[in-house]
Amino acid sequence: MNTTKIVVTLSGHNDDEIKAEINKAKDSIDDFDIVEIRGDVFDALNREDHGKKVRFIIDSFKPLNKEIIYTYRTAREGGSGSKTTVEYEALLKAVCKSMDIDYIDIEVQSGDKITASVVETARENNVKCLMSNHDFKRTPDTEGILSVINKMDKLGGDIYKVAYFPKDEKDVIYVTEAVKTAKAEYGDKVVGISMGALGKRTRTAVGEASSVLTYGFVARDAAPGQIHVTELRKIFTK
Numbered sequence: 001m002n003t004t005k006i007v008v009t010l011s012g013h014n015d016d017e018i019k020a021e022i023n024k025a026k027d028s029i030d031d032f033d034i035v036e037i038r039g040d041v042f043d044a045l046n047r048e049d050h051g052k053k054v055r056f057i058i059d060s061f062k063p064l065n066k067e068i069i070y071t072y073r074t075a076r077e078g079g080s081g082s083k084t085t086v087e088y089e090a091l092l093k094a095v096c097k098s099m100d101i102d103y104i105d106i107e108v109q110s111g112d113k114i115t116a117s118v119v120e121t122a123r124e125n126n127v128k129c130l131m132s133n134h135d136f137k138r139t140p141d142t143e144g145i146l147s148v149i150n151k152m153d154k155l156g157g158d159i160y161k162v163a164y165f166p167k168d169e170k171d172v173i174y175v176t177e178a179v180k181t182a183k184a185e186y187g188d189k190v191v192g193i194s195m196g197a198l199g200k201r202t203r204t205a206v207g208e209a210s211s212v213l214t215y216g217f218v219a220r221d222a223a224p225g226q227i228h229v230t231e232l233r234k235i236f237t238k
């Protein structure tokens with residue numbers, strides 16, 4: 001049975017881009033299950049304006065029965081977020097407390113203490129924890145990836161996501177093998193992405209190497225190798 005859910009990543013920066021992206025997503029409403037809001041694209045805004053943009057997106061999709069992931073991807077992990085780890089922790093906790101989200105993306109490299117404290121706030125607010133780790137330059141080997149996933153499990157995550165950039169075919173295989181092993185150990189809560197053109201098949205894998213989530217776009221790709229959600233839906237038919 002196919003259990004992969006399709007996530008549409010929204011990465012528009014200003015009101016015009018956000019509205020256009022929301023309209024495009026609504027045109028493809030059956031082609032995704034979850035909306036990922038990339039809070040790091042609002043980095044230049046103050047907290048109030050950042051909150052307004054996030055709320056506007058949530059209000060556009062919650063009535064349409066879509067789940068919401070809030071992600072603040074730091075520059076350390078390939079995003080545009082410039083917050084320090086202390087500011088990052090405060091932002092994620094504030095989002096868990098004040099926004100109607102289903103998942104919070106937590107970069108485990110921000111440190112065990114910060115991760116544990118965000119997990120606690122998320123739990124208190126019925127928000128699931130999507131543990132993540134990215135490297136846009138390299139891919140650890142299978143054992144290295146499994147040790148990251150093991151750490152995510154120890155920290156109490158609900159979903160364990162790794163996304164790495166491959167230099168060659170071997171790197172893609174490292175991710176695929178890690179997903180298979182981790183699924184056998186932890187169940188259907190693993191996401192393994194090998195980015196770029198080389199790794200595209202990790203985004204469309206079915207069967208034992210499938211991820212529980214696959215990320216796609218409607219307006220423009222938010223990461224190298226992302227696929228339009230309509231194409232993903234053809235592969236992961238409901």
Ligand SMILES: O=C1C[C@@](O)(C(=O)O)C[C@@H](O)[C@@H]1O
Nearest residue numbers: 009071163193215222223226
């Ligand atoms: O972690 C991921 C996956 C991603 O990096 C991708 O490669 O599709 C896109 C990000 O927005 C998301 O948070």
